[in-house]
Amino acid sequence: xxxxxxxxxxxxxxxxxxxxxxxxxxxxxxxxxxxxxxDRMGIKSGSLYSHISSKEDVLYKIILDVAGDFLERADxxxxxxxxxxxxxxxxxxxxLEMIRDRRPAVRVYFDEWRKLGDANQAEVIRLRExxxxxxxxxxxxGIETKAFDADPQLGARVLLSxxxxxxxxxxxxxKLSPREVADQLLEVILRGLxxxx
Amino acid sequence: xxxxxxxxxxxxxxxxxxxxxxxxxxxxxxxxxxxxxxDRMGIKSGSLYSHISSKEDVLYKIILDVAGDFLERADxxxxxxxxxxxxxxxxxxxxLEMIRDRRPAVRVYFDEWRKLGDANQAEVIRLRExxxxxxxxxxxxGIETKAFDADPQLGARVLLSxxxxxxxxxxxxxKLSPREVADQLLEVILRGLxxxx
DNA sequence: CCTACCGATCGGTAGG
DNA sequence: CCTACCGATCGGTAGG
Numbered sequence: 264x265x266x267x268x269x270x271x272x273x274x275x276x277x278x279x280x281x282x283x284x285x286x287x288x289x290x291x292x293x294x295x296x297x298x299x300x301x302d303r304m305g306i307k308s309g310s311l312y313s314h315i316s317s318k319e320d321v322l323y324k325i326i327l328d329v330a331g332d333f334l335e336r337a338d339x340x341x342x343x344x345x346x347x348x349x350x351x352x353x354x355x356x357x358x359l360e361m362i363r364d365r366r367p368a369v370r371v372y373f374d375e376w377r378k379l380g381d382a383n384q385a386e387v388i389r390l391r392e393x394x395x396x397x398x399x400x401x402x403x404x405g406i407e408t409k410a411f412d413a414d415p416q417l418g419a420r421v422l423l424s425x426x427x428x429x430x431x432x433x434x435x436x437x438k439l440s441p442r443e444v445a446d447q448l449l450e451v452i453l454r455g456l457x458x459x460x
Numbered sequence: 461x462x463x464x465x466x467x468x469x470x471x472x473x474x475x476x477x478x479x480x481x482x483x484x485x486x487x488x489x490x491x492x493x494x495x496x497x498x499d500r501m502g503i504k505s506g507s508l509y510s511h512i513s514s515k516e517d518v519l520y521k522i523i524l525d526v527a528g529d530f531l532e533r534a535d536x537x538x539x540x541x542x543x544x545x546x547x548x549x550x551x552x553x554x555x556l557e558m559i560r561d562r563r564p565a566v567r568v569y570f571d572e573w574r575k576l577g578d579a580n581q582a583e584v585i586r587l588r589e590x591x592x593x594x595x596x597x598x599x600x601x602g603i604e605t606k607a608f609d610a611d612p613q614l615g616a617r618v619l620l621s622x623x624x625x626x627x628x629x630x631x632x633x634x635k636l637s638p639r640e641v642a643d644q645l646l647e648v649i650l651r652g653l654x655x656x657x
Numbered sequence: 658c659c660t661a662c663c664g665a666t667c668g669g670t671a672g673g
Numbered sequence: 674c675c676t677a678c679c680g681a682t683c684g685g686t687a688g689g
Contacts, residue, residue: 291574293490297684309686310658318684377488413648421648424625425618432617451610451618455652494668506670507674515668 276314279304280328283321288367292322292375323383326376329368330390333361337397347405351422352449354398358426359441362433370430395423413455422452473511476501477525480518485564489519489572520580523573526565527587530558534594544602548619549646551595555623556638559630567627592620610652619649 282303286295297318301308315321340357341350362369376387399419405411411418425448433444479500483492494515498505512518537554538547559566573584596616602608608615622645630641 296682298682307659308684309660309662312685313658414644417644417648420629421618421622421645424622424629427628428621428625431624432621447611447614448618451614451652452648453652455648455650493666495666504675505668506676506678509669510674 273314279311279314280321280324284325284367284371287322287325287375288370292371292378319378319380319383322371322375323379325368326372326379326387327383327390329361329365329372330387330394332365333358333394334390336361337394341397341401347401347408347411348449348453350401351398351405351453352445354401355422355426355445355449356441359429359433359445362430363435363441366430366435373427373430395419398423418452418455421455425452470511476508476511477518477521481522481564481568484519484522484572485567489568489575516575516577516580519568519572520576522565523569523576523584524580524587526558526562526569527584527591529562530555530591531587533558534591538594538598544598544605544608545646545650547598548595548602548650549642551598552619552623552642552646553638556626556630556642559627560632560638563627563632570624570627592616595620615649615652618652622649 279300283295283300286299286303289295296308297311298308300321301311304311336357337354340353344350344353376384379387399415402411402418402422403415406413406415435441439447476497480492480497483496483500486492493505494508495505497518498508501508533554534551537550541547541550573581576584596612599608599615599619600612603610603612632638636644
């Protein structure tokens with residue numbers, strides 16, 4: 264039993280999280296050992312534990328933070344936007360902006376959330392459900408007030424699948440902005456949701 | 461250096477692969493130890509190595525087999541089908557049938573292919589590219605001969621993302637057959653690809 | 658933040 | 674297919 268500072272948010276702890284995020288996104292959670300993280304920080308592995316309480320705590324912190332950021336940005340992007348189609352557009356843009364801005368953390372989130380313990384995993388799932396509900400609600404809304412015609416579950420499934428898979432195909436290389444990609448994507452998907460003719 | 465039978469296809473080796481597939485799909489590749497696999501076979505861990513040459517060989521065998529099955533089934537399903545829309549329909553059905561018939565192996569394929577060594581990984585990527593090209597070609601074909609209007613890359617991206625994400629949402633619970641789900645999915649996506657009106 | 662270490666467990670091998 | 678091990682490495686701790 265040592266100092267309990269492992270839980271507080273210090274600059275050095277933030278360094279650690281950032282370094283761990285990059286490393287885990289590169290080689291995976293199990294392959295990323297505490298010794299490698301310590302090496303990149305220029306300290307010994309035992310010294311890590313004055314900043315963290317366990318390896319899983321690092322993973323949890325990374326994932327919780329990025330899942331929360333997805334939600335916050337989505338809330339901010341849709342604030343005051345009431346048209347369902349415009350809400351979807353804002354949500355898609357925000358999602359792609361997250362991938363552009365925080366790619367390594369987003370990869371860790373999508374690739375490694377299953378490795379969390381049951382309790383932590385449940386909390387992460389809760390956050391993801393809340394996030395995805397924003398999309399589902401906008402689509403359901405569009406079916407009521409606009410000319411959307413598809414099964415709302417099906418439409419949400421197509422859109423969310425494409426976005427969840429986006430880290431595999433969206434490279435923010437400067438050629439296409441999140442805005443442009445989101446608009447192109449929605450052009451196809453929304454057209455599919457509208458009643459024909 | 462012992463017997464080289466580890467590479468041949470014996471009934472006992474098939475047992476091993478099947479048991480490993482289930483275990484890895486349940487808890488992940490690193491968490492699935494050779495001792496657990498041996499336990500489920502009712503033998504000691506050292507004895508595994510008369511059937512296999514390494515743990516990665518097991519993973520490679522699983523993934524190569526399922527990736528090949530995706531391709532074979534796709535070829536069979538589209539044999540003699542020339543209409544692009546019908547080809548897409550056949551490909552989607554075939555894909556969902558794979559998930560229904562071989563869910564654990566499919567999960568291992570999608571979740572764990574990154575853990576293969578570079579050479580094995582390259583071979584798997586080659587197979588996946590060939591598989592996805594079938595979809596891309598059908599969509600490009602549809603743009604030439606039918607009324608598809610979208611960017612072919614974008615259309616393929618939406619369709620393939622939805623299918624690649626399908627292990628997360630498609631539960632073959634008997635309520636909806638692969639055929640029905642594929643048709644519903646394509647109704648939305650194809651409508652999105654057609655020129656409006 | 659370091660030294661020095663722990664118990665556990667890993668994939669894999671030798672020799673039968 | 675088993676016994677009996679191996680060297681390596683893991684996450685984590687005690688005590689300073």
